[in-house]
Amino acid sequence: MDGDTKHLIYRIALPEECSRIREALETFFYPEALLNVSYTDQQTAAPAEEEVQHTLSLVQQGMAAIAIDTNDHNQQIVGVSIARCVKPDTCDDLLQEAASLLGHGKRVEQLKLQAHLERLANVCGRFRVRRSYHVFVLAVEPTRRRNAIGQKLLEFQLARAKTLGYQVVSADFTGEQVARIGARLGMRCVSALPLDQYWNSAGERLFVAPEGMPGDRTVCTYARYVSGVGDK
Template sequence: MTTPFYRQSAVWWISISIKFAESSSRMEESTCRNDHVQFSVAKSEDYESVLSFVVEHYYKDEPMSNSYIYDSSPADDDVEFSVSFLFQGMAIKAVDRDCDNRLIGVSIANPIYPGYVEDLLKSAEQAKTQKWRDSLKLLAHLQQSTDVLQRYNVSKCYDIEIVAAHPEYRGQSIGSRLFEEQFKRAKQLGYPIASADCSSYYSARIAEKVGMKCVGRLAFANYRDDRGVQLFQPRAPHEEIQTFVKLLNV
């Protein structure tokens, strides 16, 4: 039996599915019209611009990433793994055609499959940074708790990992539209369900808005390492990670 492409290398194809960015800063006034926003599947030539975008507009605001007690800066191995799924056709970009196709939004997903938890833990052992290692362990804990494959009796799930909008466009439903575009992409790729692990209070509200159902919760205060240390300590209102699922009519 041929090994599925997304399991050929646990190191390169495992990506943490916890997170959605939401800035608490005041939104700037955009000089471009939102009705000229275009969504499309990101291509290989978009890699560098997408990577720069998520570092600047996602990881800096994502509650889990910026609340890690030992290092609040993005872990390079986390970023590289996450953006690598662009090459599998699982990234959506939003551009403003009235602003020279300015990149204003990005969403990236990754596959969940049988044996995913085991691969997460193997990848944690090989992680370059302690932050990525601890993040992978938390993700494995979440996956064991929710087990969406068994819950819905499916063999794979399209996990929407990253949703980020440019600050000038936040509050204009870019996040909701990125979710909807990812649902369409998931169906094109033959996925029966989509999921999202939201560490941001605001992204959880967006997930609810687009019709996703909450199937699991984990309070940050209740997750600790083997020494009893709370590794992730985000500020209010980000108090828990909520796992959402949406059934897709493939």
């Protein structure tokens, strides 16, 4: 629903807010996150606990931005964006982590898929940098969408990346609407992977978007130099 956004504030999430951020992620991120709901070998679409803990660890590192409704007496979190540091050897690190986990569960297969996405995008190699500030969570509470909250969160993350000394910001998008946000901020698509073209090392296709799921079934990685932050 469209509405006044003057009462919204954007800031870095505090470590003590992890429980609130987890609640927000479980409410309006994971139920729609393509790499979460498309995993076929699962009884429910609940995220792997290891995935949740890894994501929350990045809040502790100051890489999460939130949008808060100051008109709400509970100061409701209505938008979340979380980033991680990507380096040239991140692909190898992800595969090593997957190998260290026994079995072939959801977290293992997600790590393998993330490694494949990192290899395809090769952001550090393309931009000739030693690290990238990679946004992998950009979520807005459904009733607050179409109010540019997602764009403002991404702009906030661009500024945060500059503050932390990053030269490049990258992001994974899984739908046209959110990809347009990246394009408006001067990001360009460097790789695209339709899920129906991904098989793991055993030749298994374990990520299939549910029937009737809105949006695209392609994971696109966008990137840009930080430079002046807001310049297009």
